[in-house]
Amino acid sequence: MSDQIKFIVDSLNKEPFRKNYNLITFDSLEPMQLLQVLSDVLAEIDPKQLVDLREEMPEQTAKRMLSLLGILKYKPSGNATDMSTFRQGLVIGSKPVIYPVLHWLLQRTNELKKRAYLARFLIKLEVPSEFLQDETVADTNKQYEELMEAFKTLHKEYEQLKASGFSTAEIRKDISAMEEEKDQLIKRVEHLKKRVETAQNYQWMLKIARQLRVEKEREEYLAQQKQEQKNQLFHAVQRLQRVQNQLKSMRQAAADAKPEIETGYLHVGQAALKLPTSGLMKRLEEEIKFNLYMVTEKFPKELENKKKELHFLQKVVSEPAMGHSDLLELESKINEINTEINQLIEKKMMRNEPIEGKLSLYRQQASIISRKKEAKAEELQEAKEKLASLEREASLKRNQTREFDGTEVLKGDEFKRYVSKLRSKSTVFKKKHQIIAELKAEFGLLQRTEELLKQRHENIQQQLQTMEEKKGISGYSYTQEELERVSALKSEVDEMKGRTLDDMSEMVKKLNSLVSEKKSALASVIKELRQLRQKCQELTQECDEKKSQYDSCAAGLESNRSKLEQEVRRLREECLQEESRYHYTNCMIKNLEVQLRRATDEMKAYISSDQQEKRKAIREQYTKNIAEQENLGKKLREKQKVVRESHGPNMKQAKMWRDLQQLMECKKQCFLKQQSQTSIGQVGFPRLCYTREENVLRRHLIRE
Incomplete structure (x- = not known):
């Protein structure tokens, strides 16, 4: 508790409270002053809570504080x-209630400010459903919810931008640096x-340089495509x-599922075929039996039950609404039917027929x-569904691992070796x-024993000191060592004391x-001391009364001081706003002066007869x-014209090249066919004539 109070006092003495408290x-x-401190702390979190408690009712104060603590999600300990x-x-x-609240609030002030904001x-304002039936209210409520969602998204984006580390000063520095680089490049x-203009054939050289740049860009693009194709090949x-x-x-699974050389009956519907059964066929028989059971027995029963339930519900819905008297009649009928059923059961038990019992x-x-x-059928169905879901999950996980690192999940012997390695590790x-x-x-045991021994030693020392203080012999344990040290000297001194014992007895009498x-002399002084003690008690009572008056006066002055501080703070903010406005107007005036100066310089340069100054003008630079851009556009249009003129012959040449590739592919296939025929056993020389398809392609190429 003392640490808690110390933390509260330290926090209140800092900014923005400046209370100048100490622990005492x-x-x-007083309770009212403590509540005012709590209200000031809540006002720092939410400015709407800035209230003077002397001008507010206690019920309103409690309601206001409890509502804000509920919004801030403060949870007091207990039930x-x-x-x-x-x-x-x-x-x-x-105090036991307000101290923990202050400690909790002062620990996380910034977080709670954000939560209160x-x-x-x-x-959300809860609107009753009766009011939502009105179209205008419903539309307004819907718009309110949409605005709330928009605020959430905007606040998230703001927090992300705030956490990303970007600042306007850094962006401005980057922009200024980029502008300087742009000017240098220009x-x-x-x-x-x-x-370059002084050199000969500089236009031709510029054209060659552009072509070189285009080819380099194409080379980079082709290198990138080559790398992508390599990656695709690696993945393939x-x-x-x-x-x-x-x-x-x-294949291994198919090899393990070899059919056994046994004969059995495979039941399909009402027929039975005598076929060699295998593990797969047994599995199929089991699945067929299970499906037949589900179709012929389970599903019809469930369908019949659902139909009965639906019929019963329709009957209940079709009947009119029942009153209390109708319910009483139904209950009496149910009781009568139950009694009849019990009588019939008793008669049946009295007969005691053996055949019916069997x-x-x-x-x-x-x-x-x-x-x-x-x-069991339900369990099997659930197991099948679970197996299917697990297989889907496994396939998804495999696909994710393939997409993540391009590796395959270990199987078979590799997985066993991996598991054995993991087990050894x-x-x-x-x-x-x-x-x-x-x-x-x-180590913990030894450390704990050391701590226990130290604590025990400290406890024993403290107990010994308390016992010494109670007995009035404080410092005895400390001096005991000294006594033990001089015990040897004491034995020697005792002999001398024995000799001087008579002298000591005389000294004691004196x-x-x-x-x-001395007692007789101090008796009068003790009487005076008693009177002074009574006066001291009276003065302490008077001091306590004066202190309470002082505390109440100080509380009033403190509240007035808080009001004055608020007014001073408001005036300072207004002063700062006016100063910022003043600086802003000065900056705008300077900007306008600079623009005016630029405009006058431009006009002077435009009007002046000097050609060099005219060249410096912005208009001349833009012209x-x-x-230059018009010249570049003319060149590009000429280039476009050349490309359009050569487009037809180039496309024709590309088509001829594709036909040639097709012809070579056809020759390759024919050659491979001939090799396969000679490998089977046909002996002969390669044919020198073309096929019909090759002749068609050759004629087409010759015609082209």
Whole structure:
């Protein structure tokens, strides 16, 4: 508790509170003053809470503070009864209630400011459903919800931008640096143009340089395409390996599922075929039996039950509404039918027919078996659904791993080897971990024993000191060592004391006489001391009264001071706003002066007869740039004309090249066919004639 109060006092003495408390003055605050401190802290979090408690009713104060603490999600420790005591303590200004609230608020002031700010916009107003039936109210409520969602998204974007580390000063620096670089580049380009214009054939050289730049860009693009194709080839090879592994595993599974050389009956519907059964066929038989059971027995029963339930519900819906009398009649009928059923059961039990008893036993067994069968069928259906979902999840996980790192999930022997490696590593890890745990446990045990021994020693020392203080012999334990140290000297001194014992007895008598004389002399002084003690008590009572008056006066002055500080703060803010406005207007005036100066310089340069000054004018520079761009546009149009003229022959040449590729591919296929025929056993020479398709292609190419 002392640490809590110390933290509260330190926080209140700092900005923005500046209370100048110490532990004694803060602990001696009255309930009203303590509530005012809590209100000031809440006002720092939410400015709407800035209220003077002397001008507010206690019920309104408690309601206001409880509502804000609920918005800030403050949770007092305890159950429902403690919640009622918390409310009462907050109303009366109890210290055990307000101290934890202040500690919690001052620990997380910035976080709570943000929460209070968001609560103003995100606490939804609950509109009753009766009012929402009105179209205007419903539209307004819908618009209100949309604005709330928009505020959420904008606040998230603001927080992300705030956390991203971008600032306007850095962006402005970057922009200014980029503008300087742009100016330098423009100057460099102009300088290079001046240098190039003096050279011969500079237009041709510029054209060659442009073509070189275009070819370099194309080379980079082709290199990038080559890298992408390499990556695609790598992924295709990995995919091929995965497919080959899957094919291998499927072949192994097919090899394991060899049919047994046995004959059995495969039941299909009402017919039975005598075929060699295998593991797969047995599995198929089981699935067929299960599906037949589900179709012929389970699903029809469930459908019949659903139909009965639907019929019963329709009957209930079609009947008119029942009153209390109708319900009483139905209850009486139900009771009568139950009594009749009980009578019939008793008569049946009195007859005690043996045949019916045997049949009932078999019926019970049949019903139990049917119920077990239905339960197992449901379990099997659930297991199948679970298996399908797990297979889907496994396939999704495989696809995710393939997309993530392009590797395949380990299977078969590789997975076994990986598991064996993991097991060996896990055994080594467990041994090392066990050794570390034992060492940690031993270290903790030794550390704990050391702490316990130190605590025990300190406790014994404290107990010994308290006992010494109670007995009036404080410092005895400290001096005991000294006594033990001089015990050897004491034995020697005792001999000398024995000799001077008579002298000591005489000295004691003299001292007793002196003490009695002093007591008689101090009797009058003790009487005066009693009177002074009574006066001291009266003065302390008067001091307490004056202190209470002073505290009340100080509280009033403190509240007045807070009001004056608020007014001063407001006036300072207005002063700062006016100063900022003044600086803004000065900056605008300077900007306008600079623009005016630029405009006058431009007019002077435009009017002056000097050609160099005219060249410096912005208009001349823009006209020069426009002329350069027009020349560039003319060149590009000429280039476009050349490309359009050569487009037809180029397309024709490309078509001829494709036809030639097709012809060579056809020759390759024919050659491969001939090689395959000679490998089978036909001996002969390669044919020198063309096929019909080759002749058609050759004629087409010759015609082209």
